[in-house]
Amino acid sequence: MDELLGDFLTETAENLQTVDNEIVLFERDPGNRDVLNNIFRLVHTIKGTCGFLNLPRLERLAHAAETVLGKVRDGQAAVSPAVVSETLAAIDGIKVILAALETSGKEPAGDDEAQIARLNAAIAILETPKVELVPEPVIAAEPDAGAGRGIQSIRVSVALLEQLMTTVSELVLTRNELLQHLRTLKDDRLAVPLQRLSAQVGELQESVMRTRMQPISNAWSALPRLVRSLSVELGKPIELDMQGGETELDRQLLELIKDPLAHMVRNAADHGIETTEQRKAAGKDARGRIVLKAAQEGGHIVITLADDGSGIDVARLKAKAVALRLVTETDAAQLSALQAQRLVFHPGLSTAEQVTSVSGRGVGMDVVRANIEKIGGAIDIESTAGKGTQFTIRIPLTLAILPALIVASGGQRFAVPQMAVVELVRVGANSEHVVEYVNNAAVMRLRGRLLPLIHLGTLLGIGNGRGGGDYVLIARAGNISFGLIVDNIFDTEEVVVKPVAPILKTLSVYSGNAILGDGAVIMILDANGIAASLGIAGESDASDALETPVREVAQETDAMLLFRAGSPHPKAVPLSLVARLEEFDAAAVEWSEGRPVVQYRDALVPLLAVDGALTPRVEGRQPALIFDDGAAIVALMVDEVLDIVDTHVDICMTSDLPARIGTAVIAGRATEILDVAHYLSRAGSAGSIVAEDKGGRRVLIVDDSAFFRNMLKPLLASAGYRAMTAASADEALALRETGEHFDLILSDIEMPGLSGVDFARAVRGDDRWRETPLVALSSLAGEEHVRQGEAAGFDQYVAKFDRSRLLDAVARQLSGEAA
């Protein structure tokens, strides 16, 4: 393309952006001559240059716009919405022609006579009465930004900046090489200047990095125009207030938040702000207000978008969510206002009753949220009925630089983003942690739980199988944690992330690549991709803390150990209840009182069969699951361990067999869930087998997890209690209304809707259950939690998985002893 034409296009694109905003400003303040002069001058420049470059179609349209603006300027016409609308339409026409020019280098065919006629008509209406421009002096006319400041910036092409960045990167590498040589040479004459060079290169690198930053107002520039046209289209006067536009953000991110922001502004104008009549009726200013703010907070940019509209109608949103089967009616009733508001981020939920041309076209806040999460950000909502809605977006300052941990496997280095790394653990001979194997699946015990492990080398096909691997890097992907076994862990390094070549895009285990300080290229591992490739990811890829409760409920998963024993049908127990997996030599099986036993950790442990008929193998090795509740240890014989699956356990069928909780579908197959408590009760001498008669004391179990309810009920039953269950605090409180009475209540803490702590307050706040002992079941038993729970009225805290302590606590509370 002609260089002159190229320059013209760049300059005009910028000018037009300014014109858009100036016209909106002008409409609001028609007396402001400065603004009008600016607009006139810009359009005039476009027209003039067109003539020079021989672009007749563009020139004609610009000329028509200039004429209209000229008449307004000279007071021959007044500013009316029609004039502004048509001028903006003409500018749109100019943009279309410019876009064609940019791609083809020629003006597109056609003419703009219709637009020109409309432009002339817009002023014609007003020419007859000849309205004078309001002569009133403008009070404190907004000073023209930048006027009198002289030139503070120049235009540089992005390509040049990128090139500069590349050169600086190379310079850094060269410096590193020099420093390396210096270390071997030990020449003092070089040391000092090299030190200085090193510092200067560092500074240069930082400055060049900063050139990628741009004020966020660049992403906002189209918004005033958008609000103005929405205002006209919807017939609601709306004001857009933008603050903090100077906040700087990476150029790449800027592009990525543009569309989500425009979408949200559109939503606010359409759904958020009420009609003028409604506003007046509510005693509000007829003019709606949208406030957009940006500020830097640490390594993040926080953007808030607030409207002063009607707020979100929580009841209607809930009704819609129920209608769409996103939540059940009971769950919906339990949602707090804030949790319910977050439903707007669900696909298919848009609060407007009617689909308008402005929004409600099927692109919802779910897409906005997805886009923001894609760039490592988060979004939340806060709405007050009648007052308005505020969205808060947090995004990282830059996508480009990522702190990463460098690890090695199979002789190669890989980078893992620090964000995904939870913990590093050393394994092996001199460590308390060891890698154990279930069939071929590696696991590790960490703070009482089994953590699935993956050999990075095996995963990538570069390792030598089982051997090696001294370190476990515990990574989090969404709400799933897993350990990556690696050979070595090096330093952390800040790397500049570059996308992988399209040809490698199909490899989901990588999220990008980068050049290390020593010049080598390194692949960046993607924890989510690794989890997904292994099929251990949850039902959603969500990794944020802003999950709506609906998804939390849907995602509640338990790690289940699948195995075969006695029959070809798979059986399962919760992995958390399995203390160990052992293989006993068939020769080591002894018999005592007609029952098989093995020696295990200096004790005789009964070898139990899932069902009575199974006898231990007579040769080879006998695999077994070890259950240990602190008091009793049993070994349950299995034929084969199949897998560990993280899944949502939904008991479809309860069972009459004593050792079964019921049947659930796991990994697509009907799987019998065994009752571990049943087997533990068969341990040791006959004395503990028969449950004592506890006089049928009544215990209520409140837990949202069907799995735990089903687990605890038989446990308590086998200990001689009469147990009842409730799936939520509300359900439990409903039992109170029906006049039920219990001797003790066991309640979960983390529940959707009313939490365990709130539940305790409700129990203590009413005479009927005030004296009933309350025991909290929690996986979060931090001191702070315990204090909070006790303040709310809990008598004792017990960890969810600790069977013996649980029974002990129940017994103590019932006998009136303090814990």
Add this chain to the structure above:
Amino acid sequence: MIPAKLVSVVLGGQLLGIDVAQVQDVIRLGAVSPVPLAPRWIAGVMNLRGRIVTAIDLRARFGLSPRQDRAGSMCVVVEHQGEPYGLIVDDVGDVIDVDPEQIEPNPPTLDRRWQQVSDGIVKLDVLMVLASVRAIMDADLAAAA
């Protein structure tokens, strides 16, 4: 479109021609970081003056046995769909002018894998395979080979 100028390269004793218009750079092959799980013919990624370039093992792509030692190999950097790729070859020769008259279609007896990635045969003193960068980069084709 028939290229007017070709960079001649040697691969397993066979002369190949690559369209000059697509060639950005010719370098001596440096350090390549392998990309596990990638197709076998993708040698890895390398650093070309601050740019990350995907290195293609052209021997593997053409179904030839790998060289014992990659040291001394050359790398022809081409641009394909806006991304740089480095084609690893045994040696790089001169840039030659080609007359369309000199190009003939692939002989039907040519190995199927070569048929895929060859746009024809250039009749020079020795015969030269006109390498199709587009076909070389086509992962689906490669997977089918």
